[in-house]
Amino acid sequence: MQHTEIKLNSKEIFKGNVFRVTMDQVELENGMTSFREVVHHNGGACILPLTDDDKVLMVRQYRYALKEELWELPAGKLEKDEDPFEAAKRELEEECGVTAERFINLGVLYPTVGYDSEKIYIWAARGLKPTSQHLDDGEFLDVAALPFDDVLQMVMTDEIRDSKTVTAMLKYAWLRQRGEG
Incomplete structure (x- = not known):
């Protein structure tokens, strides 16, 4: 079984010079929802x-x-x-x-x-x-x-x-x- 989460919505909560941060609501594989704080970085x-x-x-x-x-x-x-x-x-x-x-x-x-x-x-x-x-x-x-x-x-x-x-x-x-x- 492949595990995955589906992004339902996303809100940017910080934007800086090096990275930005979003708070994403996701649907889990069991149908429940959760939140993920994500740091987005160019690498x-x-x-x-x-x-x-x-x-x-x-x-x-x-x-x-x-x-x-x-x-x-x-x-x-x-x-x-x-x-x-x-x-x-x-x-x-x-x-x-x-x-x-x-x-x-x-x-x-x-x-x-x-x-x-x-x-x-x-x-x-x-x-x-x-x-x-x-x-x-x-x-x-x-x-x-x-x-x-x-x-x-x-x-x-x-x-x-x-x-x-x-x-x-x-x-x-x-x-x-x-x-x-």
Whole structure:
């Protein structure tokens, strides 16, 4: 049996610069009705940049909502109708100051399935070539090249907890193990 819910009506209760929130009334599969608060987000793109000597370009930045400075892979929000692959390449250059010759699709992550429509599209990048970093206004971060195995250990010991970074690292480690990375 396929499970589903049918939207009966929707009311926007918040609209901001990054997302909007609706309160939707839905019909459940048993005929009853319920309400769903939904965060509508354009999504994001993430890239795992790998140097020729097997280092990962990581960014360290402060995340206000968590009140922490985090290690993450370069990533950014998608503009409305923006191509995720183009956004990933843009973020690679903006945040790390490099472009890449080869890309490997690592799939899509749904970071918060209970109430958020956000999807994060992930790639690995090889054949890095230096250009110049150009951060967005109000964006402050440091870039570091860390050995792949060290970053993977940071994931496994919870030093890195960012879901897109964890997902990208584990997927790429699996590809490497299979000789496909």
